[in-house]
Amino acid sequence: MHFEEFATARSPALLRYATLLSHDPELARDLVQEVLTRALVKWRRIERVDEPYAYVRRMLTNEYLSWRRRRRVATVPLTGAHERAVEQRANPGDDLWNLLAELPRQQRVVLVLRYYEGLTDNEIADVMRCRASTVRAYASRALATLRVEITTETIRNYQEAQL
Amino acid sequence: MNTVDDLRRTLEDQAGRAPDERGLIEEARAGAARIRRRRRMTAAAGTAAAVLGSALVVPFAVSYESAPPIAPAAPSASATPAGPRRGSDLTVGLAPGNGLTVSAYLLGTSSQYLTAVRDDGMKYNLDVANPGTFGRDPIKGSVRVRVGDRDGWYLARPAPRWMYSKPTTEHLLTWETRDGFGVTFSSVSGKADLLATAQAIRFVRPAPPNGPLQLGWVPDGLVLTSVEVFNDRKTESILLSPPVKKSPENNGISVRAESASPGWLTRWTEGTPPTHTIAGYQAWYRKLPLSRDGAPHAILVVTAGDCGINIQVTGPTSFADLERLVGEATIGSCTSQDGWGPVVPQADGE
Numbered sequence: 268m269h270f271e272e273f274a275t276a277r278s279p280a281l282l283r284y285a286t287l288l289s290h291d292p293e294l295a296r297d298l299v300q301e302v303l304t305r306a307l308v309k310w311r312r313i314e315r316v317d318e319p320y321a322y323v324r325r326m327l328t329n330e331y332l333s334w335r336r337r338r339r340v341a342t343v344p345l346t347g348a349h350e351r352a353v354e355q356r357a358n359p360g361d362d363l364w365n366l367l368a369e370l371p372r373q374q375r376v377v378l379v380l381r382y383y384e385g386l387t388d389n390e391i392a393d394v395m396r397c398r399a400s401t402v403r404a405y406a407s408r409a410l411a412t413l414r415v416e417i418t419t420e421t422i423r424n425y426q427e428a429q430l
Numbered sequence: 431m432n433t434v435d436d437l438r439r440t441l442e443d444q445a446g447r448a449p450d451e452r453g454l455i456e457e458a459r460a461g462a463a464r465i466r467r468r469r470r471m472t473a474a475a476g477t478a479a480a481v482l483g484s485a486l487v488v489p490f491a492v493s494y495e496s497a498p499p500i501a502p503a504a505p506s507a508s509a510t511p512a513g514p515r516r517g518s519d520l521t522v523g524l525a526p527g528n529g530l531t532v533s534a535y536l537l538g539t540s541s542q543y544l545t546a547v548r549d550d551g552m553k554y555n556l557d558v559a560n561p562g563t564f565g566r567d568p569i570k571g572s573v574r575v576r577v578g579d580r581d582g583w584y585l586a587r588p589a590p591r592w593m594y595s596k597p598t599t600e601h602l603l604t605w606e607t608r609d610g611f612g613v614t615f616s617s618v619s620g621k622a623d624l625l626a627t628a629q630a631i632r633f634v635r636p637a638p639p640n641g642p643l644q645l646g647w648v649p650d651g652l653v654l655t656s657v658e659v660f661n662d663r664k665t666e667s668i669l670l671s672p673p674v675k676k677s678p679e680n681n682g683i684s685v686r687a688e689s690a691s692p693g694w695l696t697r698w699t700e701g702t703p704p705t706h707t708i709a710g711y712q713a714w715y716r717k718l719p720l721s722r723d724g725a726p727h728a729i730l731v732v733t734a735g736d737c738g739i740n741i742q743v744t745g746p747t748s749f750a751d752l753e754r755l756v757g758e759a760t761i762g763s764c765t766s767q768d769g770w771g772p773v774v775p776q777a778d779g780e
Binding site: 269271274275278279282283284285286287290292293295296299300301303304305306307308311315363364367378379382383413414415 | 432433434436437438440441442443444445446447448449451454455457458459461462465466534536543545658686
């Protein structure tokens with residue numbers, strides 16, 4: 268697959284994923300741009316793997332985790348932009364989204380991969396290069412913080428991950 | 431109390447705030463061009479150091495040549511010197527009669543990569559780094575083995591999960607040939623099989639691989655720096671760039687030949703009529719607005735039989751040059767290997 272084909276087909280999905288991780292569309296775009304740039308440099312290798320999207324998503328996850336560590340710099344919005352930002356925060360009125368923003372980054376990654384990207388805990392462990400039990404611990408803490416009820420579905424996911 | 435469905439809905443809703451993807455590819459191209467340029471400059475400095483080093487070493491090494499056969503158990507018959515190579519040259523191959531078929535060649539100025547598939551479907555990867563570009567330290571956890579008359583290193587490790595759908599063990603064999611090429615041969619087939627199959631590796635005289643598009647002429651100031659031929663997919667991609675010493679800018683041409691499917695044609699021509707006829711082939715040429723460094727500023731699309739050729743220009747190459755490049759090329763099939771030949775002429779004196 269040509270890089271352009273991949274990027275055209277997958278950029279929207281990568282941007283959505285990055286937006287959910289970063290809670291910031293501008294940062295999401297920066298993250299995806301950075302990752303696509305590096306993916307293009309090593310595209311010859313990436314295009315040979317079974318699932319290039321999974322590989323690039325993993326690059327994006329790592330980029331997000333290290334970006335946040337490396338470059339967490341407070342920014343001052345311009346006049347007007349600031350007002351719009353305040354409006355945007357108020358508009359969604361979504362407590363869950365605001366709570367998500369407060370989660371530690373690893374916990375947020377786990378939730379987004381599990382409940383948005385639909386990965387199993389074992390697959391998440393592979394993305395994050397940690398044990399599945401660590402993923403479950405992150406998920407458990409995050410769900411408790413978000414006050415998400417543990418249903419039979421959550422338990423089923425847990426059991427699947429054990430397999 | 432929230433539910434998992436609430437969480438899913440929230441994520442779905444918020445994903446809709448994702449920004450537009452327009453311009454991302456162009457920005458990625460420009461960024462990649464900057465990275466490659468930095469690497470080329472670093473490599474040029476490294477090569478200069480290596481040349482200086484080899485000038486000191488060669489007098490002691492001459493008595494060993496010709497190039498050694500490569501085999502882990504018993505030396506094989508190949509004794510053809512590898513010699514210097516261009517970015518388009520292949521200096522390694524697999525002996526016939528082993529049930530192995532090369533499915534892809536990926537060649538660059540500093541390395542060669544081959545993927546081979548055996549009759550039973552088992553895949554093997556062969557990565558050969560040019561002299562001076564191979565890390566000599568053994569991979570952590572590897573064990574020493576003999577590769578012909580050379581020391582090599584064998585390693586079994588979990589294969590990256592993104593490469594295989596199931597957890598798998600990857601086996602690697604790596605060694606440095608006497609003339610300095612760094613070889614890494616890998617597969618998931620198992621240690622014994624890997625060592626046995628490695629006996630099929632041969633070093634051959636530098637020559638370009640065969641592909642559907644065979645260039646007969648390239649614009650002045652450009653050299654072929656990268657070739658990718660996928661025998662299985664019947665595609666070929668080549669990159670023509672200025673030599674590093676003359677220009678550090680990424681002002682070259684990328685050419686890709688692949689099957690001209692209806693989808694391909696629509697994607698690249700947008701259903702518009704051809705703008706030109708070149709050597710009897712229908713062609714679409716369009717200039718793009720000047721963008722950042724590394725982004726193409728002209729695209730030429732050509733259909734030739736079942737092949738679609740896409741040429742992207744990031745440098746000063748004129749339409750007349752592109753016309754000549756296509757006019758003097760030989761184009762075979764992109765759905766079979768009919769009419770395939772060396773992607774560029776052999777080097778002088780070969």
